[in-house]
Amino acid sequence: MKHYETLYITHPILESGRLKDTIMNVQKLIETNKTNKILCTEVWGKKKLAYPIEKQKYGTYVLVQYSGNGESINNVNKELEHNVNILAYLTVEIDKTEIHKQENEIDDQISGFSSDEKNNKTNEISKIKEKEKQDQNNNSTENKDETTEKSNKETTNEKTKADELKSE
Amino acid sequence: MKMMNNKRVCPFKEDSSLIKKINYKEHKFLKKFITEQGKIIPGYVTGVSAKYQRMLTKEIKKARNIALLPYRVDVRNY
Structure with missing residues (x-):
């Protein structure tokens, strides 16, 4: 069993519906041989060639990773x-470690390009909120941290001293 | 002594995490190793060792095939 990936460029005229059809067609084409298994499909979006x-x-890049013989x-x-x-199109044999994880479904990926900015904004807001929460937690636990840090430093100093003695 | 100072060190031997980036999909990284005209810069100029230069040329040629990198750029058009 080996792993392969195909990167292909679709025509820029294709919009969401027909783009999905062509992607599904390619998936079917790959899966006509029953030993083949599709692992991941990624739509990179419209790019300048x-x-x-x-x-x-211009063209829309799509990456398909699959395993087969x-x-x-x-x-x-x-x-x-x-x-x-x-x-x-370009088909290449890849290593096991290069396989991507399927994060979003194809529909989301195709429709996601217009709403990407919105998602990013919401993500940023949620991140800021998380940070604030963490800061608050840190403030409450700071006193404890200081004591633990001191003890850690002492132990590390002892260790280094012991190492030096050994080396001497 | 001057020669010693001017000798470049292979970027991939300095930072081994860059080796992962030698891939035709990382065309923005590969762009560092081609000229404005789209030619591959020889290893003795960039200091890349022969082993990684071989990998680079292969990946650049793959990227050219799928239109991520240009075969040639006509500078006169700019």
Whole structure:
């Protein structure tokens, strides 16, 4: 069993509904071989291409990671080549450690680009609140901390002294 | 002695956490190792050791294939 990932660029005209269709089509295509298992799909969003492909300057990047025995990869690549909606693709074998975790569902990822800013704002607010809470907790426990720190320092000093003696 | 001072140290041997970043998906990091025109900078200029330069060139070429990095940039157009 090996792990693979395919990064492909879809046509910039595709909007949320049709984009999802093409993504699902590619997933089905990969899963036609029963040994293949899809581990993760990530939509990177619309990006400017480094050079125009089929006269398009922009494209939506999608990353699919899957595991399988590699028999069907030639077929998958052929189908991607003939798909009109896909400008370019790249299939690479990857290490186990490089596998991403599926964090959001595809729908959220596609619709998320417009609402990303909102989410970030809410996250920031919640983070600030958490920090405030932590500060309050810290204030109450500061006195305890000081005493524990002192004792820690003493023990570390003793240790270092002992080490020095040993080395000598 | 001057030569000794000017000798560059491989960035990947100084900081081993950078080795993870040699990946075609990290095109912003790989951009450091190409010129304005899009050419790959040779290892003797950047100080990258041969081992990591080999990895870099492979990943840069992958990134070019999928349009994350340019094959060439015509500077005259700017």
